[in-house]
Amino acid sequence: MPPLAEAGLWRAVIAAAAGRCQCRGTCGTTHDKDGGRCPAVHGTYQTRHGRSWVRLLAAPAEPSALLLPAHQAAALPKRELAAWCAHCHDATHRTAANVRQAAAPAAEPDALFDL
Known part of the structure; x- marks a missing residue:
C-alpha cells in the first residue's frame, strides 16, 4: 500500500508521538508492562x-x-x-474489520432460488 501521508505530515505525526507507537490496546494487547502504551519506538530493533x-x-x-x-x-x-x-496497526485493522463484519446485517438469500 502506498504511504498514507507525505513526508512532512508523516514527520509531524511521528514527532507528535515522540517517535513511539500510540496504540493503547486497540490491537488486543493491553501494553500493561509499558504504562498502557505500545513500547515500539521508530528506528529501534524489536x-x-x-x-x-x-x-x-x-x-x-x-x-x-x-x-x-x-x-x-x-x-x-x-x-x-x-x-x-506495523503489528498494532495490522491487529487493530483486523479487529475493526471483524467488528464491521459482525455488525453487518445478514445477507438475505437470493429470491431467484426461493422455492
Whole structure:
C-alpha cells in the first residue's frame, strides 16, 4: 500500500508521538508492562512480533477509520492521525474489520432460488 501521508505530515505525526507507537490496546494487547502504551519506538530493533526494525506508520487514529479507502485516509488532517507500529496497526485493522463484519446485517438469500 502506498504511504498514507507525505513526508512532512508523516514527520509531524511521528514527532507528535515522540517517535513511539500510540496504540493503547486497540490491537488486543493491553501494553500493561509499558504504562498502557505500545513500547515500539521508530528506528529501534524489536524482538517482539518477528524481530525487525520498527518503522512507524502515520495512519488514522480511530480504529474504524483504518477501514477507509486509501484516498479518504490520505485526506485526513494531522489531528486525526496517529503513529502506529506495523503489528498494532495490522491487529487493530483486523479487529475493526471483524467488528464491521459482525455488525453487518445478514445477507438475505437470493429470491431467484426461493422455492
